[in-house]
Amino acid sequence: MIGTTRKPLDEVLQALEGKEKIVVMGCNGCAKACKTGGDAEVADMAATLTGAGKSVIWEVTPERTCYIQHTTGSLAGHEQTISDTDAFLVLGCGGAAQVARQALDEMGFVKPVKIALNSVGHLDTIIAGKLAIEQCQECGDCVLNETGGICPVTKCAKSLLNGPCGGAQDGKCEVDPQRDCAWVMIYDRLKALGEMEKLYVYRDPKDYSKSNKPRTLVIA
Amino acid sequence: MKITDLFQDKITVFTSEVGPVKGCVRDTDDDTTPKCLSEANLVKDYVHAINVTDNQSAVMRLGSLAGSVKLKERGIEPIYQITCRDRNRIALQSEVLTACSLGIDNVLVLTGDHTSLGDHIAAKPVFDVDSVQLLKIASGMKNGYDMMGHELARAPQYALGAVVNPNFTPLDLQLIKMEKKIQAGAEFFQTQAVYDPKLFETFIKKAEKFDVPIQVGVVFVKSAKMAKFMNEKISGITVPESWGKNLEGLTGEKAKEKCVEMTGDLLKEIAPMCQGVHFMPLGWSDLVPRIIDKVFK
Ligand code: SF4
Numbered sequence: 001m002i003g004t005t006r007k008p009l010d011e012v013l014q015a016l017e018g019k020e021k022i023v024v025m026g027c028n029g030c031a032k033a034c035k036t037g038g039d040a041e042v043a044d045m046a047a048t049l050t051g052a053g054k055s056v057i058w059e060v061t062p063e064r065t066c067y068i069q070h071t072t073g074s075l076a077g078h079e080q081t082i083s084d085t086d087a088f089l090v091l092g093c094g095g096a097a098q099v100a101r102q103a104l105d106e107m108g109f110v111k112p113v114k115i116a117l118n119s120v121g122h123l124d125t126i127i128a129g130k131l132a133i134e135q136c137q138e139c140g141d142c143v144l145n146e147t148g149g150i151c152p153v154t155k156c157a158k159s160l161l162n163g164p165c166g167g168a169q170d171g172k173c174e175v176d177p178q179r180d181c182a183w184v185m186i187y188d189r190l191k192a193l194g195e196m197e198k199l200y201v202y203r204d205p206k207d208y209s210k211s212n213k214p215r216t217l218v219i220a
Numbered sequence: 221m222k223i224t225d226l227f228q229d230k231i232t233v234f235t236s237e238v239g240p241v242k243g244c245v246r247d248t249d250d251d252t253t254p255k256c257l258s259e260a261n262l263v264k265d266y267v268h269a270i271n272v273t274d275n276q277s278a279v280m281r282l283g284s285l286a287g288s289v290k291l292k293e294r295g296i297e298p299i300y301q302i303t304c305r306d307r308n309r310i311a312l313q314s315e316v317l318t319a320c321s322l323g324i325d326n327v328l329v330l331t332g333d334h335t336s337l338g339d340h341i342a343a344k345p346v347f348d349v350d351s352v353q354l355l356k357i358a359s360g361m362k363n364g365y366d367m368m369g370h371e372l373a374r375a376p377q378y379a380l381g382a383v384v385n386p387n388f389t390p391l392d393l394q395l396i397k398m399e400k401k402i403q404a405g406a407e408f409f410q411t412q413a414v415y416d417p418k419l420f421e422t423f424i425k426k427a428e429k430f431d432v433p434i435q436v437g438v439v440f441v442k443s444a445k446m447a448k449f450m451n452e453k454i455s456g457i458t459v460p461e462s463w464g465k466n467l468e469g470l471t472g473e474k475a476k477e478k479c480v481e482m483t484g485d486l487l488k489e490i491a492p493m494c495q496g497v498h499f500m501p502l503g504w505s506d507l508v509p510r511i512i513d514k515v516f517k
């Protein structure tokens with residue numbers, strides 16, 4: 001999922017300065033899982049904005065706001081409300097806010113779309129409802145088959161491909177002693193799998209052109 | 221002079237280390253000589269070469285290349301350090317060509333400390349290539365080609381060095397990386413600071429098979445506080461408790477004397493196991509001649 005955190009309320013209010021009639025739009029996908037933009041959080045935000053003197057004229061939470069069909073589907077039939085609003089406030093990731101903007105454009109509306117969250121990465125939930133961590137940065141050329149299923153590009157703070165730096169201490173990363181060194185994990189895993197020979201293989205520099213931004217995926 | 225020539229002659233090779241100033245060096249005369257150059261002056265008659273660090277600990281300073289060239293101008297042989305933290309593969313290759321063009325004969329390749337440990341924590345860490353890859357790229361350039369296989373008008377020449385941490389656990393994993401560095405073109409190694417002779421012996425016995433020159437690294441421990449700090453904050457180094465105890469309450473010359481004594485005793489035991497010593501004096505460069513005189517003359 002895409003991890004999101006709340007922006008400070010001050011920042012949100014500043015973004016909405018001069019806008020009175022607000023539509024609060026959430027996302028029942030990732031933002032719901034992060035407890036930052038599901039139905040419940042949209043209701044909370046609406047109440048907060050009302051408390052701050054705004055008029056929230058509609059609360060809407062598409063199933064997945066980053067899928068244009070869901071967002072467009074949620075907006076359809078509400079043209080009057082959209083036309084009345086001064087701004088949309090999206091409680092979703094940066095992609096959700098941009099898809100919402102595109103959906104509105106395509107419906108012929110030029111409306112400010114503001115965002116209430118910060119996007120903090122492609123994260124995997126490892127303790128349900130409690131903790132998500134980053135394990136893949138979509139490099140476009142996956143090496144998991146060679147590294148015991150542990151990603152050095154993401155889980156090593158320096159994205160090293162040929163083994164650890166000298167800084168690990170007691171199996172912990174030099175950058176954060178709370179975190180396991182990715183290369184010690186890879187070593188332990190390959191040892192357990194009987195695939196130690198993989199550690200001796202020289203790995204070429206990554207082809208970062210595969211992750212040059214912005215990327216496009218043609219869905220066949 | 222390539223430091224590898226000395227190893228070939230079976231000489232015990234001594235090197236020291238200076239960190240460039242945070243500031244520029246220009247029109248230096250004796251009054252304005254920055255500390256890195258005055259420190260180099262203190263050791264120049266005792267060591268064969270001096271490492272110049274590359275924005276060490278991710279703290280922004282004068283570049284290691286400028287520092288190296290300044291040493292060279294003064295007749296001191298530099299070992300130019302280059303890390304993978306701040307430059308992508310284009311900049312790294314270009315920098316290596318520049319270094320050679322400015323007279324650098326020794327290049328020491330490191331991964332580099334992470335940006336989050338330095339004084340610009342918001343900086344974007346680069347790490348486009350790792351140290352093994354950079355060694356391979358830099359040795360390929362000696363053969364006349366950049367990493368994409370494009371021919372160089374003139375191939376650079378230098379001795380390529382690398383680092384290894386004998387304190388690392390699991391040691392086998394560090395040795396695998398060392399072996400990869402050798403295959404990638406590393407011709408000599410300097411180790412992370414070692415304070416435990418037994419540990420170093422275990423490492424050397426395992427590394428012997430690589431038949432590559434190794435200089436043992438020593439960081440001068442200047443106070444009990446520093447011993448504690450190193451154990452707590454510097455990854456990959458363990459200072460024995462006794463060192464901290466021995467330095468307790470000592471300052472100035474007394475502390476220096478104790479440091480010379482402890483470091484000297486340590487080196488008597490471990491230097492014979494390898495091909496040289498790399499001193500990391502951290503400001504106490506004046507102790508390098510004293511220790512060399514005491515232990516090796
Ligand atoms: S190597 Fe790592 S970053 Fe790249 S695709 Fe695989 S898991 Fe993701």
Ligand code: SF4
Binds near residue numbers: 159166167172181184
């Ligand atoms: S300690 Fe391990 S995870 Fe951390 S940067 Fe070094 S190799 Fe990567």
